[in-house]
Amino acid sequence: MRGSIRAIAIIALTIGVAITPFVMTDRYILRILTFVGINLIMVAGLSLLFGYAGQISLGQAAFYGLGAYTSGYLAKAGVPWLLALVGGVAVAAIGGLLIALPSLRLKGHYLAMATLGFGEIMLFFFTETESVTGGSNGLRGIPAASIGPLEFATPVAKYFLVWSVVAIVLVLAANIVRRRPGRALRAIHGSETGAQACGIDTVRVKIQVFVLSAGLGGLAGVLYAHYVGFVSPSTFTLHYSLILVTMVALGGMGSLGGAVAGTVLLTLLPYVDAIIPGLPRSTVELIQDWTNDIYGMVLILVMLFMPRGLAGWATSLVGRLGGRDRAGGSVHQGGGA
Amino acid sequence: METSELLQLAIAGLKNGSIYALLALGFTIVYAATNVINFAQGEFYMLGGMFAVYAFTQFELPLLVSVPLAVLVVAGIGMLFETLAIRPRKDAEPMALIIITVGGSLVFASLARHAFGSDALPLPEFTAGPSFLFAGAAIERQTVWIWGIVLVTVAGLTFLYSKTRLGRAMRACMQNREAARLMGIDTARVVMISFGLAAALGAVAGVAVTPLTSTRFDIGAGIAVKGFAAAILGGLGSPLAAVAGGLLLGLIEQAVIPFSSALKDVVALGVLLAVLFLRPQGLFRRARREKM
Numbered sequence: 001m002r003g004s005i006r007a008i009a010i011i012a013l014t015i016g017v018a019i020t021p022f023v024m025t026d027r028y029i030l031r032i033l034t035f036v037g038i039n040l041i042m043v044a045g046l047s048l049l050f051g052y053a054g055q056i057s058l059g060q061a062a063f064y065g066l067g068a069y070t071s072g073y074l075a076k077a078g079v080p081w082l083l084a085l086v087g088g089v090a091v092a093a094i095g096g097l098l099i100a101l102p103s104l105r106l107k108g109h110y111l112a113m114a115t116l117g118f119g120e121i122m123l124f125f126f127t128e129t130e131s132v133t134g135g136s137n138g139l140r141g142i143p144a145a146s147i148g149p150l151e152f153a154t155p156v157a158k159y160f161l162v163w164s165v166v167a168i169v170l171v172l173a174a175n176i177v178r179r180r181p182g183r184a185l186r187a188i189h190g191s192e193t194g195a196q197a198c199g200i201d202t203v204r205v206k207i208q209v210f211v212l213s214a215g216l217g218g219l220a221g222v223l224y225a226h227y228v229g230f231v232s233p234s235t236f237t238l239h240y241s242l243i244l245v246t247m248v249a250l251g252g253m254g255s256l257g258g259a260v261a262g263t264v265l266l267t268l269l270p271y272v273d274a275i276i277p278g279l280p281r282s283t284v285e286l287i288q289d290w291t292n293d294i295y296g297m298v299l300i301l302v303m304l305f306m307p308r309g310l311a312g313w314a315t316s317l318v319g320r321l322g323g324r325d326r327a328g329g330s331v332h333q334g335g336g337a
Numbered sequence: 338m339e340t341s342e343l344l345q346l347a348i349a350g351l352k353n354g355s356i357y358a359l360l361a362l363g364f365t366i367v368y369a370a371t372n373v374i375n376f377a378q379g380e381f382y383m384l385g386g387m388f389a390v391y392a393f394t395q396f397e398l399p400l401l402v403s404v405p406l407a408v409l410v411v412a413g414i415g416m417l418f419e420t421l422a423i424r425p426r427k428d429a430e431p432m433a434l435i436i437i438t439v440g441g442s443l444v445f446a447s448l449a450r451h452a453f454g455s456d457a458l459p460l461p462e463f464t465a466g467p468s469f470l471f472a473g474a475a476i477e478r479q480t481v482w483i484w485g486i487v488l489v490t491v492a493g494l495t496f497l498y499s500k501t502r503l504g505r506a507m508r509a510c511m512q513n514r515e516a517a518r519l520m521g522i523d524t525a526r527v528v529m530i531s532f533g534l535a536a537a538l539g540a541v542a543g544v545a546v547t548p549l550t551s552t553r554f555d556i557g558a559g560i561a562v563k564g565f566a567a568a569i570l571g572g573l574g575s576p577l578a579a580v581a582g583g584l585l586l587g588l589i590e591q592a593v594i595p596f597s598s599a600l601k602d603v604v605a606l607g608v609l610l611a612v613l614f615l616r617p618q619g620l621f622r623r624a625r626r627e628k629m
Contacts, residue, residue: 056432058439102614108431109374110613113565117609120562124603238558242439249436292447299440300422303433307426 005318006257017163021156029274030155034227036267037162038220040260043247044173045216047259051248052177053209054189056112058241059099059119063214065126065236066092067221069133072142072231081145085222092218093211095122100210104203119241126233138232145226158227165223169216173256185209186254239292246295249302252309261310269294341473346591352480354587355487357605359542360564361571361579362494363535368573369511370531372431373423376438378539379561380445384411385540386552387449390458400463408540414445415536416529423532424525442557450554460547483545487580490541494576507531539564566609572619581621 021030042060049055071088075081099118106114126133133139145152145161152161176182184205187195195202225231247266251258268275270291273284287294302309360378367375388407392398398406422437463482468475498504509517510527518524543552563586571582590604612619 054432056435102610106613106617109435110617112376112435113374113562113569114610114613117562117566117606117613121603121606121610124606128599242443245436245439289451290447292443293451296440296443296445296447299443300437303429303437303440304422304425307429307433 014167021159026274027155030159032268032271032274034155034159034162036264037159037166038224038227039244039247039263039267040166041169041216041220041223042244043251043259043263044169044256045213045220046244047248047251047256048173048176048185049209049213050245051251051253051255051259052182052185052189053206054253055107055206055210056245057115057213058112058238058245059115059117059122060213060217060244061236061238061240062119062122063092063095063217064221064224064240065122065231065233066095066214067218068225068231068235069126069139069221070218071222072139072225073132075143075226076139076141081143081226082147085145085219088222088225089215089218092221093215096211096214096217097207099214100207103210104206116238116241119236119238123233123236123238126236134232136233138230139225140230142225142229142231144229145223152226162223162227165219169219170256170260177256181205181208189254243295246299250298250309252311252313253307255309255311258309258311258314266295266298339473344472344474346594347588348474348476348480350588350591351584352483352587353590354567354584355483356542356546356560356583357563357567357586358487358580358583359490359538359545360560361567361583362490362576363538364565364568365571365573365576365579366507366531366538367535368568370507370514370528371423371427371434373434373438374565375532375535376435376561377418377441377445377557378535378564379557379559380442380449381411381415381536381539381557382543382560382564383449383552383554383557384414384445385543386460386547387453387458387543387554388540389544389547390460390552391453393460394458400461404463404544407544408537411540412533412537415539416533418536419529419532424528427528442561446554446557453554455554457551457553458547459551460544462548477549479545479548486541486545490538491576491580498576503527503530562609563605566605566612569612569617570608570620572621574619574621578619578621582619585620 020033024030042064045063046057046060049057067088070091071084074084074087079087099115103111103114127136129135144158152158177185184195184200187198187200188202188205192202195205224235243266247262248259249262250266251260251262270288272287273279273281306313308315360382363378363381364374367373367378385407388410389400389403392403392406393400396403418441422441423434426433426437462477462479464478466478468477469481470476496504498508506517506522506527507530509520509522510524510531514524517527564583567583567586568579569582570586571578571580573579586605586608589608590601593600593604
């Protein structure tokens with residue numbers, strides 16, 4: 001029953017994403033939905049690292065920035081887009097490796113502070129290394145993505161480019177969490193000593209998931225840079241890293257589907273006017289003015305009253321509909337994909 | 338470089354370091370009571386300055402009243418935050434509590450923007466007048482206030498910990514919360530008071546520094562990182578180590594300035610990572626085998 005509901009939901013969502021540009025011709029909506037896609041790639045990485053393996057990162061924005069700046073810089077220097085993309089992902093992944101190696105023996109708030117510090121240091125370098133990054137003025141005139149003669153210049157083309165990558169990333173991530181590596185991640189979340197006792201090479205798995213999540217952050221950054229055509233330090237702040245953590249927490253730790261739902265909801269929140277057209281201007285402005293309060297309250301309230309997030313809530317709902325109570329499952333196993 | 342310039346840098350270092358010390362004390366006290374790092378600690382610093390400015394400009398209260406009033410209000414907010422958001426999940430895994438305090442930090446900063454606006458707000462110096470001159474270096478009057486406040490605070494904390502019943506209860510909780518509870522100590526009350534005390538220390542730092550730097554709704558996160566770097570330098574253990582960590586961090590920051598003034602803001606982050614990666618137990622404690 002749960003499997004079939006999930007399959008139907010995935011097919012419906014895929015069709016919805018595919019036909020949206022033909023139904024909604026409004027460029028504003030397409031732009032917002034493209035940003036939803038970019039955030040989904042970020043969150044897929046963070047979900048594996050934080051949601052599954054339990055390794056908190058308050059510095060994901062740094063990988064986003066590393067990908068965006070590297071690829072933007074390379075593309076402006078005349079490097080073909082695909083190569084610039086590889087460069088951006090590689091630099092972000094190396095950044096992830098550099099922070100992963102010394103962080104291996106840190107956990108909890110020590111890891112949170114280390115990743116936060118790393119993010120702030122990278123932000124400092126994005127701002128200060130003006131010859132490469134353009135400093136606080138940013139890097140302008142980044143060309144649109146292109147593969148050979150195929151150029152992704154129009155909003156619809158960019159939309160499909162981003163969402164194709166989202167599809168690939170989510171399928172990849174779903175495969176990881178459902179198979180052996182995913183079980184290893186959850187085991188590390190539960191107890192590192194226990195995972196070691198089960199023969200899991202925890203050091204190796206932790207480095208792998210750190211690098212993977214950093215690489216995905218870099219990938220999202222590359223797409224962002226060539227979508228907007230302009231990057232500046234104000235995009236890669238601690239605030240963005242915290243919003244990503246909020247998305248994973250709202251969705252539910254250890255659930256990819258939950259993280260997707262949390263990302264869509266929280267990304268759309270400041271743009272409710274695009275989703276619900278009839279909303280009065282004053283209401284929209286009120287929501288936009290209080291967006292950060294809402295993000296913060298979501299973090300607190302979810303942790304207090306819904307520690308398994310949207311995924312846990314959905315699981316127990318489906319369980320009740322199916323006449324079975326699955327709400328008792330533990331956090332680390334809850335949710336599925 | 339001349340001695341007077343060096344002295345000037347040292348004075349600035351000890352001034353900033355005193356502020357970091359107060360924040361580090363806040364981190365240390367909450368950590369001792371709960372094993373939680375309060376990511377909202379910087380917001381108490383911001384709120385302290387904000388409430389003092391508000392009482393001073395809106396109610397036109399004298400500084401002598403506005404400042405303690407602001408500290409008291411923020412202490413209350415700290416205890417309220419603990420009661421509403423931390424206590425219900427006090428036995429949860431540390432990750433949940435980290436996330437709650439991160440959420441609190443977002444909410445406090447954002448509410449402050451609604452209440453006080455997004456402009457930088459100034460406060461006059463506690464006592465107006467020219468700077469003192471000492472061996473060719475100038476010491477602002479407010480800097481002397483800051484040093485005085487830190488001295489009084491440390492003396493007060495030492496007294497609290499060594500001579501009072503509450504202080505003994507706090508020390509007992511530091512060593513072993515469960516055992517303290519079995520000895521009849523009201524640990525819930527100790528935790529709440531610890532949060533209030535940490536919030537008050539943050540507010541004191543914020544109020545003391547606002548005449549020099551002014552305050553804004555979004556300064557909390559930046560100063561929290563520095564305060565935490567100071568706390569971790571001191572090893573998150575004894576209050577005196579936290580103060581030493583703060584002063585040391587302030588001096589290290591100033592020591593970089595002759596080489597590159599742009600680097601000053603990133604030094605604390607470098608120190609933070611270096612300590613976390615190389616010596617997570619801090620400078621003053623012996624290594625433990627367990628994971629941090």
